[in-house]
Amino acid sequence: MARYTPPEQSKAGQVFDIAVVVVAIFVALWLPLKLGLAGAAKSIDALDAKTWEALGQNPTMASIWEKLGYTPETAHDIIQNRFHYIIDWPTLIIMAAVLIGYFIFLFRASDREYRDVINEKFDDK
Amino acid sequence: MTIAAEPAVQVQGDRVSLLRVLGPAHVWALGVGIVLVGEFTGWNFAADKGGALAALIVCWIVGLLYTSVAMIDSEVTSTVAAAGGQYAQAKHIVGPLMAFNVALFLVFAYTMLEVSDAILLGDTIVAKAGVEGLNHNSFIAATIVVLAWLNYRGVLMTLNVNFVITAIAYVSIVILFLSVSPWTQGAVLKLNELVTPGNALPYGWIGVIAAFQFGIWYYLGIEGTTQAAEEVRSPARSLPYGTMAGMITLLIAAAMTWYVCASLMPWEYLGITYYPLWDAGKLTGSALLENLLFIATLLAALASANGCINDAARAWFSLGRDRYLPTWFSAVHPKYRTPYRSILFLLPIALAFAFIADLNQAITFSILSGVLQYTFMSINIIMFRKKWPLGSIRRGYTHPFHPLPAIVLFCLCVVTFFAIFLGFGSQLIAMVAFYFLISLWFHFYRYKFVRRGAQFTMPWPKPQGY
Known part of the structure; x- marks a missing residue:
């Protein structure tokens, strides 16, 4: 397998990506607080x-x-x-679906990426 | 089985690496130091969700969950001994996207735990001062900034400080326990009158399940020992010893804490106080114990926040080093050999949330990320044993009864998700939605900047099935 060479990221691109991550963190953690979705019911x-x-x-x-x-x-x-x-069953079902969907996506997408890693790592030898 | 594993990361050329200076006592101090604050605040919210007896039941059952975590973690970490802990495990065993998510779990769990510690410290000082209008913000800011500076200066000094203050905080719990004549009921402790058949489980067994959420707080963070894998002199020996010793220490502290607190205050008060052990000290009527527990509460919060900064920064550093995030984060300080840019980057995030979140909200954010991570660990160990069966690679430690600990851990994680749903469901859905979206961003955009084969750094054979 041909070795994959990633593109070099420009400084501006790095700054943009850092900004995306910071915004995502604040949206994930701050928004639930602001919307009153966090805390005990x-x-x-x-x-x-x-x-x-x-x-x-x-x-x-x-x-x-x-x-x-x-x-x-x-x-x-x-x-x-x-x-x-x-127990609010519709909410429970939504929560379970979101969680299961998330983990299925994680493992399947990770496996696709992992196969590239293994192929490149071990096909070199 | 105690075959020593090879160090995972070698210094290449002029690349500056983290220093290998830590021993088992530092590993113990890192794990227990992060977690011990859970005895001083947080665990008692389990009493709010299910009653005093529920808090005890989950103390034991969640203790089982964490024993599984410690066993599994000791095996994988003693074999994959690299900075980032579970992140490095996910990268080698499951794949890059999972590794990216695991690192975020770690960063959020530890940063929000640090936020909780700072809030606790600020509120405790304000409560002790008893001055009208005194705000906790200045104490929170001072705590976070000073500890970040300490971490910036060096890991050995940081963890030496942690070892001392963790030991003092732990001894204070033992002193409180022995001072209240634990073998005699009626003199100081009044368990029979405070936990009665009528109020032991005020919500019934559904309350016990709901209490799992904050039962996690008794031990959350013990897995942080693995973050120091690249800075430990002998990972194969120090990490399992330090982690297991930490777990035993915490189980004893949790049992003593519950017994004293449930015997000194009604469950309704126990469930809402921010400082149950300090309150317990006050209720004994001894000024000495009150002051001792006040100081111990501050020290436990400091030790925990200190360890959290250490761990969160290393997870963030690892993401930069592997180009999962901009490489700017992967810089190691030329003099102090610490991941200083990661430490500085996470500092304002911790400060911001310490100012806007309540204690139980910050704790819940931390718990959520922790449980997501434990769910990953239960599946990760199954995949690890399948891809590299026993005998195929050198393991520093092999945990017994596989796959029982993994199955127990997975089942308890499912119960804990349900527990979080009971009362904090919206927060859970919002956070998982965030992880989902950031995963899409990584998989479809950011991953193009990541080298493929270079991510796999362990000297292992090709995994079975590939």
Whole structure:
């Protein structure tokens, strides 16, 4: 197999590629934050009666909350802020499809590139 | 099996290489130093997702996942001993596109872990100061910049510092554990009254699965030991020893941490605090323990951020050296022999995200990249054994029970993806979409700048099936 000679990349091209990578990193990590897609999906189950008993705290737990500087009123939003694990099947299916599709593409495209690497490396010998 | 592998990278001509100066203790310090901060913050968000008992269950099960990671990694790394760790493994075993992705997993996992460390450090100092209006940004900036400078100056000094501060942070956990009379319930520890049959698993078993996400944080980063492969004097010996010793150290620390924290605070508080061990120190009523754990929290965050800068920069450096990214990144400092341009490039990215992300968001970014990488590792070891069966090449270490660890690791990764979906699904889809798009960019554009055969640097025979 003929040895592949890659083109030399100009300085401007290198700068452009660095910019692409930086933009991609910020879009991937910053955009979910900006769009509110990152972070925990929790909500507060509000209670009318804000007492340690109503919040499900026994005397030992209540004494620790107080030691930490909390009252039933200030602890309410922490204790009642809960996850609600309802499986959203369409979203789960989309997530699974994206993940599986991603890995299939990765392994198949990598294998095509890998065959070139192996052919060039070992056909030289 | 302990046949020594040949050094993977030889110095060619006037090419400047990284220095081989590290031993097993440095490998241990690099792995544990990165990870130990997980005991000081982050693991406890597992209690938020599933309750205190769920945090313990995932501590053990995820410990199994990481034991598999350490076993698999020790075998492959002791054979493919080159800077970039899993990146170099992917390049030799799976292919260039996978290697490119693995390097990005590493860079994101470590940079976001560094961001989490800096946020923790800033918030801890602000909380301790108790001054109205004091902002954490200046502490975050100082942490990231000073540690980047330390990494710029040299790997040996960096990891010597890490060894000392990691050891102090670890000893503080042991001191806290022994100080609260762990063998006696009721005096200081009140596990029976805080973790009751009614609240142990507040969300049931679905909460246990959901807790896997932050259970990863107990150990995330231990695989970073492999990043130093090119700077270790004897990779075949030091990497397996350092990694396995690190894993044992962390399993013990995780168990002690859970036991003390779950016995001192209600799970609802444990699940949201940024500094569970410091809070545990406070709740013992001992000023000495409180101050010790405050200092240890800062040291653990420093050690972790320090190791993360080291690892992320080496992965980025490797991408430049192989022309997967512009070669400008592949420069080694002529005096300090460090990948200084990669260190400097990643510095503003870490700073930017430290200012805009919350702690649990930064942690989730890091965990996501980590789990993608572990999924790769489970498949990678199967391919490695298939392409080069035992006896066909010299391995520094051969892990037992193959393919069981790979299957366990893969299954636990699938469970963890589902756990991330429970509560953080949008973040997961957004990140995978990014990796997909950047992969298309690499495969259809950037790869044309990459030399083909020159990427394969190991002195191995042709892989079977090719």
